[in-house]
Amino acid sequence: xxxxxxxxxxxxxxxxxxxxxxxxxxxxxxxxxxxxxxxxxxxxxxxxxxxxxxxxxxxxxxxxxxxxxxxxxxxxxxxxxxxxxxxxxxxxxxxxxxxxxxxxxxxxxxxxxxxxxxxxxxxxxxxxxxxxxxxxxxxxxxxxxxxxxxxxxxxxxxxxxxxxxxxxxxxxxxxxxxxxxxxxxxxxxxxxxxxxxxxxxxxxxxxxxxxxxxxxxxxxxxxxxxxxxxxxxxxxxxxxxxxxxxxxxxxxxxxxxxxxxxxxxxxxxxxxxxxxxxxxxxxxxxxxxxxxxxxxxxxxxxxxxxxxxxxxxxxxxxxxxxxxxxxxxxxxxxxxxxxxxxxxxxxxxxxxxxxxxxxxxxxxxx
Amino acid sequence: xxxxxxxxxxxxxxxxxxxxxxxxxxxxxxxxxxxxxxxxxxxxxxxxxxxxxxxxxxxxxxxxxxxxxxxxxxxxxxxxxxxxxxxxxxxxxxxxxxxxxxxxxxxxxxxxxxxxxxxxxxxxxxxxxxxxxxxxxxxxxxxxxxxxxxxxxxxxxxxxxxxxxxxxxxxxxxxxxxx
Numbered sequence: 001x002x003x004x005x006x007x008x009x010x011x012x013x014x015x016x017x018x019x020x021x022x023x024x025x026x027x028x029x030x031x032x033x034x035x036x037x038x039x040x041x042x043x044x045x046x047x048x049x050x051x052x053x054x055x056x057x058x059x060x061x062x063x064x065x066x067x068x069x070x071x072x073x074x075x076x077x078x079x080x081x082x083x084x085x086x087x088x089x090x091x092x093x094x095x096x097x098x099x100x101x102x103x104x105x106x107x108x109x110x111x112x113x114x115x116x117x118x119x120x121x122x123x124x125x126x127x128x129x130x131x132x133x134x135x136x137x138x139x140x141x142x143x144x145x146x147x148x149x150x151x152x153x154x155x156x157x158x159x160x161x162x163x164x165x166x167x168x169x170x171x172x173x174x175x176x177x178x179x180x181x182x183x184x185x186x187x188x189x190x191x192x193x194x195x196x197x198x199x200x201x202x203x204x205x206x207x208x209x210x211x212x213x214x215x216x217x218x219x220x221x222x223x224x225x226x227x228x229x230x231x232x233x234x235x236x237x238x239x240x241x242x243x244x245x246x247x248x249x250x251x252x253x254x255x256x257x258x259x260x261x262x263x264x265x266x267x268x269x270x271x272x273x274x275x276x277x278x279x280x281x282x283x284x285x286x287x288x289x290x291x292x293x294x295x296x297x298x299x300x301x302x303x304x305x306x307x308x309x310x311x312x313x314x315x316x317x318x319x320x321x322x323x324x325x326x327x328x329x330x331x332x333x334x335x336x337x338x339x340x341x342x343x344x345x346x347x348x349x350x351x352x353x354x355x356x357x358x359x360x361x362x363x364x365x366x
Numbered sequence: 367x368x369x370x371x372x373x374x375x376x377x378x379x380x381x382x383x384x385x386x387x388x389x390x391x392x393x394x395x396x397x398x399x400x401x402x403x404x405x406x407x408x409x410x411x412x413x414x415x416x417x418x419x420x421x422x423x424x425x426x427x428x429x430x431x432x433x434x435x436x437x438x439x440x441x442x443x444x445x446x447x448x449x450x451x452x453x454x455x456x457x458x459x460x461x462x463x464x465x466x467x468x469x470x471x472x473x474x475x476x477x478x479x480x481x482x483x484x485x486x487x488x489x490x491x492x493x494x495x496x497x498x499x500x501x502x503x504x505x506x507x508x509x510x511x512x513x514x515x516x517x518x519x520x521x522x523x524x525x526x527x528x529x530x531x532x533x534x535x536x537x538x539x540x541x542x543x544x545x
Binding site for chain 2: 278
């Protein structure tokens with residue numbers, strides 16, 4: 001039965017994972033994500049799942065990748081310092097096409113920075129933090145409800161694209177409590193199984209190969225080295241490498257127009273806010289308080305892959321205002337895709353932009 | 367109508383739990399919207415602790431408390447850090463056992479910690495006395511909602527003690543208001 005709860009964002013994330021079918025959590029506790037691990041430790045064993053606290057975040061993501069290769073839906077949760085440690089193995093998950101969900105409840109950085117305060121400083125790290133060329137999917141929740149809903153979505157996308165998917169939350173959304181509606185059933189996308197007779201890394205039109213899970217009778221070689229369709233290393237052929245990397249990037253980037261998820265308000269506006277995560281809540285307040293100003297709002301629920309075509313939905317836009325809890329990471333991406341003015345509104349230190357601060361920028365542009 | 371309620375005291379008094387219970391009462395039993403946030407730092411263990419709740423009939427957009435209209439203050443340090451700026455229009459409930467200063471806004475003195483210790487035998491329920499007094503003084507949620515939310519949130523075996531504490535809070539607030 002669908003039920004209403006008054007729940008913390010991090011708890012809602014864990015509940016979303018369980019509803020989606022996650023049965024493995026490997027992690028190392030870190031503020032402000034710890035409640036996700038705590039809730040999974042409480043709930044997973046009772047559901048026949050496995051919770052394991054690893055010795056660090058490098059081992060955590062390694063355990064998640066291993067669990068996923070047995071066919072389990074697997075996740076970890078961390079924050080900045082742990083996220084940095086996971087970067088090498090995130091590239092391994094990309095190269096081996098391992099479905100997994102990585103939650104980053106962002107806090108102030110660099111380094112240990114501000115453990116208890118909110119930030120969005122890892123938005124480019126999640127896109128580019130591992131070495132080599134690749135593409136990823138990243139979602140950004142702006143409410144406790146979306147901590148649940150977008151975690152479900154993250155698992156479905158990970159399974160569909162055989163790719164790591166990031167839930168890029170922030171301390172504000174992770175730690176606040178509010179109303180959340182938990183449905184009885186959630187949409188579930190299982191990874192496409194391997195078809196005997198094919199090759200384990202041979203993809204069809206969707207560029208995603210079927211998954212030969214360990215323990216199902218297949219002998220499959222999994223490697224981070226450049227590999228052929230059999231999965232065997234072949235690290236010296238320029239063409240093989242180029243084809244593989246272009247397929248890995250293409251399976252995500254090619255789908256960006258169809259999988260992107262955003263809210264669009266007042267598409268005829270001249271001044272348009274672009275936001276994701278906690279600052280979206282301030283933008284929503286500004287639009288609510290000033291209905292006659294016709295202010296536009298593009299709220300990105302999926303930040304990566306960046307679907308630049310949605311910017312064109314704002315046909316009269318003269319300026320995009322981008323409030324972020326960083327020094328302008330996604331504003332830089334928007335600048336790449338528009339000839340309109342892009343106004344960055346950086347906020348560091350943990351506080352959320354106030355409605356007054358953001359409305360003052362609208363007034364200055366008039 | 368948006369109401370912003372700020373709770374402050376010292377770590378261990380149940381300041382955060384009080385805010386969670388209030389938010390839960392509003393959402394689960396009065397069919398309102400609520401957002402609960404807290405200062406999430408090491409100072410919560412012993413130093414001044416702060417938690418806030420926003421309650422509204424409409425969905426809550428901006429989730430942070432800017433200017434509280436209701437304060438519940440349970441320690442002197444909490445008052446100095448989180449209550450001293452209260453404006454004239456705000457309402458404040460102070461635990462008069464532990465808060466020695468008096469605010470410049472409207473306020474009600476509730477000797478919650480003394481009552482918890484002397485009448486109920488347990489300091490730990492002072493926060494529940496304050497919750498009862500808050501609901502009696504402001505009507506921010508219904509009495510049945512706060513009672514149900516308290517019962518959802520306290521350890522098994524302590525339900526009777528906590529309902530007594532809530533009831534005592536209602537009585538103390540009514541006495542203070544009629545004085």
